[in-house]
Amino acid sequence: MVAPPHAPHPLLTVDDLVVSFxxxxxxYRALNGVSFQVGAGETLAILGESGSGKSVxxxxxxxxxxxxxxxxxxxxxxxxxxxxSALPVRRTRELSATEMAMVFxxxxxxxNPVVRVGQQIAELFRVRQRTSRREAWRRxxxxxxxVGIPNAARRAHDYPHQFSGGMRxxxxxxxxxALRPRLLIADEPTTALDVTVQAQIMDLLRELREADGxxxxxxxxxxxxxxxxxxxxxxxxxxxxxxxxxxxxVYDAPAHPYTRGLMxxxxxxxxxxxxxxxxxxxxxxxxxxxxxxxxxPRCPVARAACRTDRPVxxxxxxxxxxxxxxxxxxxxxxxxxxxx
Amino acid sequence: xxxxxxxxAVLGTPVVPTGDGRPDGADAPPVVVPRRRRRRLRLWIPLxxxxxxxxxxxxxxxxxxYDPIATxxxxxxxxxxxxxxxxxxxxxxxxxxGRDLLPQIMQGARISLLVGAATLLLAGxxxxxxxxxxxxxxxxVDATVMRLxxxxxxxxxxxxxxxxxxxxxxxxxxxxxxxxxxxxxxxxRVARAQTLATRSRDFANAARTLGAGPWHVVRHCVxxxxxxxxxxxxxxxxxxVIVAEASLSFLSLGIPAGTPSWGTTIANGRxxxxxxxWIATLPGLALAVFVVCVGVLGDELRDRxxxxxxxx
Ligand SMILES: Nc1ncnc2c1ncn2[C@@H]1O[C@H](COP(=O)(O)OP(=O)(O)OP(=O)(O)O)[C@@H](O)[C@H]1O
Ligand code: SF4
Ligand SMILES: [Mg+2]
Numbered sequence: 001m002v003a004p005p006h007a008p009h010p011l012l013t014v015d016d017l018v019v020s021f022x023x024x025x026x027x028y029r030a031l032n033g034v035s036f037q038v039g040a041g042e043t044l045a046i047l048g049e050s051g052s053g054k055s056v057x058x059x060x061x062x063x064x065x066x067x068x069x070x071x072x073x074x075x076x077x078x079x080x081x082x083x084x085s086a087l088p089v090r091r092t093r094e095l096s097a098t099e100m101a102m103v104f105x106x107x108x109x110x111x112n113p114v115v116r117v118g119q120q121i122a123e124l125f126r127v128r129q130r131t132s133r134r135e136a137w138r139r140x141x142x143x144x145x146x147v148g149i150p151n152a153a154r155r156a157h158d159y160p161h162q163f164s165g166g167m168r169x170x171x172x173x174x175x176x177x178a179l180r181p182r183l184l185i186a187d188e189p190t191t192a193l194d195v196t197v198q199a200q201i202m203d204l205l206r207e208l209r210e211a212d213g214x215x216x217x218x219x220x221x222x223x224x225x226x227x228x229x230x231x232x233x234x235x236x237x238x239x240x241x242x243x244x245x246x247x248x249x250v251y252d253a254p255a256h257p258y259t260r261g262l263m264x265x266x267x268x269x270x271x272x273x274x275x276x277x278x279x280x281x282x283x284x285x286x287x288x289x290x291x292x293x294x295x296x297p298r299c300p301v302a303r304a305a306c307r308t309d310r311p312v313x314x315x316x317x318x319x320x321x322x323x324x325x326x327x328x329x330x331x332x333x334x335x336x337x338x339x340x
Numbered sequence: 341x342x343x344x345x346x347x348x349a350v351l352g353t354p355v356v357p358t359g360d361g362r363p364d365g366a367d368a369p370p371v372v373v374p375r376r377r378r379r380r381l382r383l384w385i386p387l388x389x390x391x392x393x394x395x396x397x398x399x400x401x402x403x404x405x406y407d408p409i410a411t412x413x414x415x416x417x418x419x420x421x422x423x424x425x426x427x428x429x430x431x432x433x434x435x436x437x438g439r440d441l442l443p444q445i446m447q448g449a450r451i452s453l454l455v456g457a458a459t460l461l462l463a464g465x466x467x468x469x470x471x472x473x474x475x476x477x478x479x480x481v482d483a484t485v486m487r488l489x490x491x492x493x494x495x496x497x498x499x500x501x502x503x504x505x506x507x508x509x510x511x512x513x514x515x516x517x518x519x520x521x522x523x524x525x526x527x528x529r530v531a532r533a534q535t536l537a538t539r540s541r542d543f544a545n546a547a548r549t550l551g552a553g554p555w556h557v558v559r560h561c562v563x564x565x566x567x568x569x570x571x572x573x574x575x576x577x578x579x580x581v582i583v584a585e586a587s588l589s590f591l592s593l594g595i596p597a598g599t600p601s602w603g604t605t606i607a608n609g610r611x612x613x614x615x616x617x618w619i620a621t622l623p624g625l626a627l628a629v630f631v632v633c634v635g636v637l638g639d640e641l642r643d644r645x646x647x648x649x650x651x652x
Contacts, residue, residue: 064545068478093551102549109542114564114646123560124550175550 009080010037011183011215012061012100017075019053019060022068028286030056032239032294033075035313038183038232043209043216045226045247047262048236049283054219057236058185062102063092079183097128100183101176103205106192107168111160117171118144118156124178143174147204166197170204177208184209185217190225198222202229223263227251232319235259238284238294241313245320255322255331257299293325301326382640386633393630397453400446408598412438417616433618435608444600445623451601452627455515455585456578463520464574467527472562474528475535476554486532489525497522497584501593515594519581530573531566538565568642575638579631586627602627 019031031053038044046054059065061077063084077085079099084092104110112120121140125131131139137156144152147170160168169189176184186205190198206229209216220226226233227247234244235258243256254260261279281298284290290297296306305325313323316331324330414425415438422430424440432441470489474482497518504518538544544561552560586603588594595601602623609619 059545062545062549064548066540090553093548093553096549096551098551100549102546104542104546106542110546112543112547112561112564115560127556128551172546175546178550 009040011040011042011080012217013037013076013078014057014061015076015078017057017060017077018073019056019065020071020073022071025287029073029289030070030239030286031060032289034236034239034241036234036241036244038215038217040182041213041215042231043218043229045230045233046217046219046236047221047223047226047233047259051283051286052236053239054236055187056239058102058187058217058219062096062100062185063089097124097176097179097181099181100185101179101181103169103172103176103184103186103189105188107165107172108160108192110172111168111175113160116157116159117163121156121171121175121178124175128179139178140174143178144171147171147174147177147208149174165193166200169193169197169201173201173204173208177212180212181214183215183217185219187219188221189218191221198225205229235262238289239286240294240323241321242295242324243320243322244313245317245322249317249320253331255316255320255327256295256324257301257330258295259322260330261300293323295324301330379640379643382636383644386637386640389629389633390637393449393453393626396446397449401443401450404440404443404446406439406443406447406600408439408600410439414438417612417619419616420618420622432622433616435605435619436612436616441605441618441622444605445602445626448600448602448605448623449626449630451512451595451599452582452585452603455512455519455595455601456582458516459519459523459581460574460578462516463523463577464527464570466520467524468531468566468570470524471528471531471533472535472558472566475532476539476558476562482532485528489528492521492525498588498591498593501588501591505593510593510596512595512599515585515588518588519584522584523577523581526573526577527570530569534566534569535562538562568645571642571645572638575634578634582627582631 017034020029118140122136125136233250243259292307296302311323316327418434420433501518589603590607605623
């Protein structure tokens with residue numbers, strides 16, 4: 001299941017992306033040099049604390065950043081060889097749905113409340129594929145059936161609020177996958193759902209991904225889900241990717257103290273009874289990112305150099321990158337948790 | 341961060357939705373039937389009344405002709421239900437120069453409804469279009485148009501009416517123009533606010549991630565969200581516009597004399613309130629009933645157009 005660490009032709013490449021917002025308190029950088037790539041058919045999980053810039057990253061890819069307050073200062077977004085960041089937004093829209101699509105966190109807000117769900121999906125076929133009204137509706141119903149909506153032909157006439165949360169998220173997925181995109185971006189697709197439904201939706205996504213051979217970017221806080229579905233992992237902290245690599249490598253031998261803390265803050269199924277260690281401190285405010293390594297105020301292994309020199313993402317093993325001056329020591333297992 | 345629950349493999353196959361929340365879309369229990377009937381009444385009563393006004397305004401004056409110069413000293417200030425000197429029945433009484441009030445009010449309905457509808461159509465279309473444009477584009481367009489709207493709102497409409505009447509003369513068209521210039525900012529503001537709230541909502545973004553361009557987003561996401569509030573505003577403004585037309589006509593800045601609107605008739609009766617209450621009161625009542633019916637209808641239509649309310 002694990003794809004080669006770097007597929008020969010990455011589908012999506014984000015390189016050194018810097019995004020800033022004009023806020024009431026001045027301009028601040030939400031993304032400070034984000035780099036990652038996703039190969040065809042590969043699933044990349046993006047992990048990171050709230051506010052680390054995961055959503056901003058994928059919104060930048062889909063060209064959804066608010067036009068007046070957000071600026072892409074630097075960096076490139078490349079899809080299948082095309083540099084989207086240098087092309088008009090229109091180009092991204094052309095690729096949307098057929099090449100890349102997105103599933104949002106809250107299915108209630110992601111659907112137009114005043115349009116029947118069948119109509120919302122059918123519209124896609126009508127506008128993008130110029131099919132007849134009848135054919136579009138037929139395909140919409142088929143799409144709803146595919147994601148496991150019982151009585152799809154009847155339910156297609158319902159409005160979003162008439163569905164339960166889980167069913168509605170299925171509708172959202174049906175819509176995103178209607179034109180069989182090659183890359184699906186799912187930004188916390190299950191966070192708004194209760195636990196049993198979460199698992200059903202994840203299973204559905206996994207199944208559809210396999211059926212369509214599609215690549216996926218999955219943003220989630222659930223390390224268990226990541227372990228189940230991801231091929232590779234990227235960990236974000238304070239607007240940068242601090243570590244990325246194949247799932248097993250990152251889980252078994254994290255090279256960044258933050259990743260290590262992340263793993264330690266979650267109960268491991270094979271080591272019950274172990275004490276959990278939350279990461280001390282708070283993430284930095286984007287208005288006052290510390291000098292040097294952004295993680296240094298919370299890092300249990302920080303040294304003098306960390307306060308002045310900003311570490312860059314570098315290869316620490318095959319396909320495994322980390323942004324820490326002492327990545328090798330962290331990988332080798334210097335006792336990070338002893339600092340608590 | 342640690343909300344993770346590892347190990348989700350225990351759960352059933354995804355395509356068989358087991359226990360996925362509450363039963364979807366279950367019909368409301370039969371307890372709501374009386375409410376349904378009440379809601380039907382809330383639709384049909386105002387519709388009926390408004391239709392009656394339209395009929396009265398359109399064909400009323402054809403049957404009972406109103407002649408502004410046919411005065412009759414003998415029939416001055418007759419109370420409702422009196423016989424006139426020519427043998428006809430003055431169902432609603434006569435005014436201070438002996439003209440039958442009923443044809444006058446029906447003729448007035450024609451003008452008042454025409455002015456009201458035309459103004460709302462013009463101001464509503466222009467205001468909504470500008471508001472959506474501003475809300476969607478933002479930036480310099482937004483700043484310019486909205487400052488214009490502010491200036492417009494701060495400018496007294498009577499002064500504007502004096503200006504328009506002075507330059508263009510007084511006519512029905514000019515009254516509509518004046519009132520439209522006065523009202524468009526209200527529509528623009530509401531449309532803009534609603535557009536701002538909608539354009540970056542998730543479902544608009546979701547439409548974009550499926551390839552929707554600005555035009556599609558405006559048509560399918562913004563317009564439906566703007567329509568409801570605008571409808572409510574329109575029903576409120578209709579009353580305002582009809583009353584404003586009356587005030588303009590009262591000041592001889594509006595409809596030229598000889599074409600009675602409700603406003604001119606009310607103004608005529610002002611001096612006779614103590615001796616002949618019906619002259620001012622009956623057209624006033626006609627105006628009030630109409631405005632209330634339009635308001636109720638507007639509310640009801642808005643509720644019906646919102647599927648999130650319709651099942652409650
Ligand atoms: N539209 C916006 N305007 C201004 N600032 C924004 C906007 N969207 C995001 N930000 C800021 O960018 C930073 C990153 O936010 P982002 O939503 O990407 O976090 P996240 O990693 O997705 O967090 P979460 O796990 O809570 O979803 C935050 O500091 C946030 O305040
Ligand atoms: S660079 Fe220093 S502060 Fe930053 S993560 Fe590595 S050890 Fe910690
Ligand atoms: Mg987010």
